[in-house]
Amino acid sequence: MKSELTMPKLRPDMQQGVVVAWLKQPGEPFQKGDAIYEVESDKVVNQIEAERQGKLCRQLVEEGDAVLVGDPVAEVE
């Protein structure tokens, strides 16, 4: 079943974050806890981990794109 990964809110006043690096490529499977991408916001580089196992279907944004909190960044299944 397909679902979306969305930009997390890393601190209460965070409005958006920049997807600075993709650590998984389309088609690549991942386990729970694997790092999927890196977000930079407020001078923090944060590795975002998978909450369950799955496969990355599509990256919806490019490295360097700013994404609003809650907006989709990737399609997974």
Next chain:
Amino acid sequence: MLYIENPSTDPYYNQALEEYLFTAIQDEDLFFLWRNTPVVVCGKYQNLFAEVHVPTALEEKVALLRRISGGGTVYHDLGNINYSLITSCEPATVDYTQFLNPMIAALSRLGAPAEIVAGNGIGVDGKKISGSAQRMVKRRVLHHGTLLFDTDLSRLRTLADGAAHGDVSKATASNPWPVTNLRTVLPQFDTTEQFFDALYAELDKAFSFERRTLRKEEEAAVRKIAEEKYHDWDWTFGGGPGFERTRTIQTPEDTFPLSFTVKKGIIQEVKSEQPAFTALNGHRFEPETVRRIIGSRSVAEQLF
């Protein structure tokens, strides 16, 4: 809290030490104070070439480094003290105050009216004396910051002015802010070393440090990271997002526009009415290489 003893002032070694401690030790809270000989350090996803005029830095024997945390570019010299705090955290929960408050309290006890400025910096009288940044992986966070005590501020401004210099890029921007040295408000310390010792003593009261030195094999592991990553051209200069640059080039005979892109440190898509410049395509964007291909030092430097 473990206090890691580290007498090194080698910026490459110190960057590697931080990374080693962040990844190899998972079950302890760690703190260390450290200093670097002159170096410009950019954030992980910055365009180093926009942040610093690379030929000038190399000529002045200032090291250039890319770190693993976010944020902007900073200049260190022996008048600046860095602090690093590595601890566990809730995943994906960013908090600066828990790290800034103990430092602000220590500085206040020493007599500096320190407060948070610019979100995650520390300032006195509205001027910044400390910038900080973080990296979070799983349940560990590395928080580090600078403390300007007696840094050559004019050199800081010339080498890392925080302007993007017209490059088109998705790189993380620096956030320039007026800066000052702590020495101006802490005249009781004659040297950075005296301030270092007093700051350590204040922090020790708050953290009750247990001092620890690195074992031989740990030092070897740090040196390996320094060599393989922080001395590696691809990490430092090839890292960060690509960018497009346009420059007006002046030669004794002519003035003309030149545009090019740089991806992973490699020059591409050179556009110029002067065909000689297209020979730069596919080469590293580094002063020595550009000079060799163009054949003129003064023209080559205008590309940076």
